[in-house]
Amino acid sequence: MNQLNIIIPDRLIGQRIDSAMAQLLPDYSRSKITSWVRSGGALINGKSFKPKEKVLGGEIVALSIKAEKTNEWKAEDIPIEVVYEDDDIIVINKPVGLVTHPGAGNWTGTLANALLHYDPSLATLDRAGIVHRLDKNT
Secondary structure, three states, X not given: OEEEEEXXXXXXXXXXXXXXXXXXXXXXXXXXXXXXXXXXXXXXXXXXXXXXXXXXXXXXXXXXXXXOOOOOOOOOOOOOEEEEEOXXXXXXXXXXXXXXXXXXXXXXXXXXXXXXXXXXXXXXXXXXOOOOOOOOOO
């Protein structure tokens, strides 16, 4: 378990605490931060709080972060139809039934796995995003 303490700066006064924390902790999603808050893994000045509370400024947030088991995304040779590509984007015609990205129950055989095979340099991106994430039944 890692302990992390952050001080909420005055520039974030008036914002929701979960939003402020998301800005200060860009490596974690807002939903992950909210789950820590709701489970008691985040305390402000030693007390629990609700994600929607507003920043007053100068709060000390103590986070207890569990090391999570990660399932590293693996490149897989899955055929994909590239419609368009340039230096910034790749447009794919996603077939019906292909899961978009790895998650519970679907760690392999996804579009993200196929893209890592198509362009291994994508693995170096901090946070690649699928602009229009489509579910597998679409």
